[in-house]
Amino acid sequence: MTIDKGISRAGGRADASSPGAGGGDGPAAAARGPASPIEFRLDPASGVPTYLQLVQQVEHALRLGYLKPGDQLPKVRDAVAALAINPNTVLKAYRELETKGLAAGRPGQGTFVQATLSQIALPELTVLHRSLLGWLASADAAGLDEDGMAALFTTALREFRGRRGGSGGRRGAAGGGTEGVA
Amino acid sequence: MNVIEASGLGKRYGGTWALRECALAIPAGHVAALVGPNGAGKTTLLHLAVGLAAPTVGTVTVLGGRPAGSPAALDGIAFVAQDTPLYKNLPAADMLHLTRNLNRRFDQGYARARLADLGIPLKRKAGHMSGGQQAQLALTLALARRPRLLVLDEPMAMLDPLARHDFMAAVMTAVADDGVSVLLSSHVLAELERVADYLILMSRGRVQVAGDVDDLLAGHRVLTGPAAGAGRYAERLSVVHARYGAAQAHLLVRTSGATDPVPPGWEAHPVSLEELTLAYLREPGAAALPGPARARDAEPTEVTK
Numbered sequence: 001m002t003i004d005k006g007i008s009r010a011g012g013r014a015d016a017s018s019p020g021a022g023g024g025d026g027p028a029a030a031a032r033g034p035a036s037p038i039e040f041r042l043d044p045a046s047g048v049p050t051y052l053q054l055v056q057q058v059e060h061a062l063r064l065g066y067l068k069p070g071d072q073l074p075k076v077r078d079a080v081a082a083l084a085i086n087p088n089t090v091l092k093a094y095r096e097l098e099t100k101g102l103a104a105g106r107p108g109q110g111t112f113v114q115a116t117l118s119q120i121a122l123p124e125l126t127v128l129h130r131s132l133l134g135w136l137a138s139a140d141a142a143g144l145d146e147d148g149m150a151a152l153f154t155t156a157l158r159e160f161r162g163r164r165g166g167s168g169g170r171r172g173a174a175g176g177g178t179e180g181v182a
Numbered sequence: 183m184n185v186i187e188a189s190g191l192g193k194r195y196g197g198t199w200a201l202r203e204c205a206l207a208i209p210a211g212h213v214a215a216l217v218g219p220n221g222a223g224k225t226t227l228l229h230l231a232v233g234l235a236a237p238t239v240g241t242v243t244v245l246g247g248r249p250a251g252s253p254a255a256l257d258g259i260a261f262v263a264q265d266t267p268l269y270k271n272l273p274a275a276d277m278l279h280l281t282r283n284l285n286r287r288f289d290q291g292y293a294r295a296r297l298a299d300l301g302i303p304l305k306r307k308a309g310h311m312s313g314g315q316q317a318q319l320a321l322t323l324a325l326a327r328r329p330r331l332l333v334l335d336e337p338m339a340m341l342d343p344l345a346r347h348d349f350m351a352a353v354m355t356a357v358a359d360d361g362v363s364v365l366l367s368s369h370v371l372a373e374l375e376r377v378a379d380y381l382i383l384m385s386r387g388r389v390q391v392a393g394d395v396d397d398l399l400a401g402h403r404v405l406t407g408p409a410a411g412a413g414r415y416a417e418r419l420s421v422v423h424a425r426y427g428a429a430q431a432h433l434l435v436r437t438s439g440a441t442d443p444v445p446p447g448w449e450a451h452p453v454s455l456e457e458l459t460l461a462y463l464r465e466p467g468a469a470a471l472p473g474p475a476r477a478r479d480a481e482p483t484e485v486t487k
Contacts, residue, residue: 042376047454050376077358084351086213086377087358 036074038066042083050085054093062102062117064125073103073111183210183246185331185363186231190240193226200226201387204240205471208365208380208392210330213357215378216367217459222384224367225264228335231365232261245330257286260324261333265340266317270309274302274319281323293326314345318352325356332356334366338373350377371459381455383462390462391470395455398470402458405433407448415445422468423461434461436470 038061040054048056061067074082076090094111097103104114139149184207191204201223208214216224229235230242233251241249248255268277274297282288297304300322302315311319317337324332332353338346354377356362368374381398383391391398402422407415412431416424420436434453444450462468 044376077355080354080358081351084347084354084377086354086379088213088379089376 036072036078037061038074040074040079040083042085051089051093051096054079054090055096058093058097058102058113059117062113065122067113067116069113069116071113072109073097073113075110184208185210185212185214186242186244186365187247188227188230188240188242191227191230191237191242192239193223193230193235194238199387201230204389206382206389206392208363208382210363211361212380212394213354213364213377214366214380214382215371215374216365216382216384217371217374218369218384218390219463220369222369223387224369224384225335226387227384227389228261228333228365228367232256232259232333234261258330259333260327260329260331262320262324262335262337264335266320266337268308268316268320271307273305273307274311275304277308277319277323278304278326281326285327287327289326289328292328293322296322296325312345313340313342314348317341317345317349321349321352325362328360329362331363331365334364336367336369338368346373353377371456375455381459383459385463385466389471390466390468391459393470398458399453399455401470402434402436402453404451404453404457405435405444405448406451407431407445411445415448422470423465434458 038057040057042050042053046053058067058073067073073094074090076087076094079085079090080087094103094105097111098105098114102113102115102117103111105111136149139152144152186206186208188204188206191201191206192199193201204227216227218224226235230237231244231250233255236251244250244255245258248258269280272280278290278293278297282290294304297319300315300318302311302319306315308316308319317340321337334353337353338349341349353364353366357364366374366378379395381391381393381395382389393401405415405419407430409426409429409431412424412426412433416433419433421433422436423434425432434457462470
C-alpha cells in the first residue's frame, strides 16, 4: 500500500490555481526535442471518436500546408500530456495515418509525415474560398438553407468524382474513411 | 497476463452483500474504468483487489495469479484511496521519507524530480496544498513505487476542472512512459470516457458489463424504425434497452459482430459509450460479459475458498 486509508480528508475545494502543477506539460516542454509544427486539440462535443479527431487534424494540416513531408507529428508522450488521453488512442491514430500512407514511424524517433494531401498554394486557396463564399451567397438568395447547401455540394462532389472515373483519391475533400491515398 | 482476475468473488458486510458473483479478467496494458452508481460495489471490489479487505467467498488474484494482499501482490500494486488521504501536518519531504520506509521499493529520485517539475515545495505541509497538489503528491508517492498496476479510487472527485485535467494527464504520461496498467473508478463515466480503453460497469453489487471499449462499441448498435412492427422485430434480436414512442422505436441491441442487414424502414446507428452505459444501468437484468462469461462456468468449483 502506498498510503494508509482515511488518515485525513483533503478539506474543501481546491485553491483557485496550483501554479506549476502542469501534469508534466510545462516541464516536458523544456525537455522536448525539435517540436512538431502542429498541436492537437479535442472537441468533446463533436461526437467524433478521439483517435479520428487526431487523424482528421493531421489531414487538415496537410491540406492547408501546416505539415509537409518530413515533419514530425507530436510525440505520443507530448500529445498524451497535453490532452490527458490514453497513449493507445494516439498510437491508434498514427497507425491509421500509416495505413493511409500519410505517415511513417521511425524507431526511437517518432512518427513523421510521409506524403501530402492536395498541396495548393495559399493565394490560390484564398481565391477558391472566396468563390465558394460567392456560391453560398447565391444559394442563400435562391432560398437554400445550410443543410440544402451541404447536400447539394456533396451530391455535386460525388458526381464530379464519378465523372473523373473514381480516381478521386488524394484530392477528395470529403475525408471519408474509405478514401485512400492514390 | 491479467492484472486482476476474480472468480465467484463476493463480500458481505453484516447481512448485506456489497459484491456478489463477481467474475473478471482484466488484461494488462489497459486503462480500465470501473464505473457505476454510488453504492454499486466499486470500492469493495477495489479493496478486495488490493488486499484491504478479505473476500467472503471466491478468489481474487492480481498481476498474473498473485493472491490479492500477498507480499508479491503488494509489491506490484500502488493504490490511492478515495479522497487521496495524506498526513495533513507532514511536509511533502516527510511523506516521501515515510512512504520510502514503509515500502520495499521506492524511487526517491523520481519522486523528488516529479514534485520539482510540479512546483510543489518539499517543505510544504500537505494540509497547506491545493486539492490538485494533494492529488499530485499522492500520485507521486504511488508512482515512485514503480508499480505494474496503479489503482485509483474516485481520484478526481474533489478536483476542479483544471486540476482534473492535469491529474489525468499525469496518469496518462505514466502509462506512456512506463506502460503501467491502470484501474480507476468513478461514478461519472464522462470523466473517464477519454482515457479508458476497458470498461467495467457495476450496479447493485454485480458486474454488469466488462470488456474492451472498442469491442463493446462494435458489438452494440441502435436500431431506429417504426414502432408498429418493432415488437415483432425485437423478438429476433438481443435487445438491451428499448424505447418506444407512438410512431417510432429505438432499440439498443447487441450484435453478433457482423453487421446484420436491417429490415426496410429501419436505420442502424453506432452507439456511444455513454448511451451504452445508460442502457445497461436502466436494465439491471442485462449483462455483457464476453470474457468473464467463460470464467463464470468454472465458478462452482472455486466458490469454496
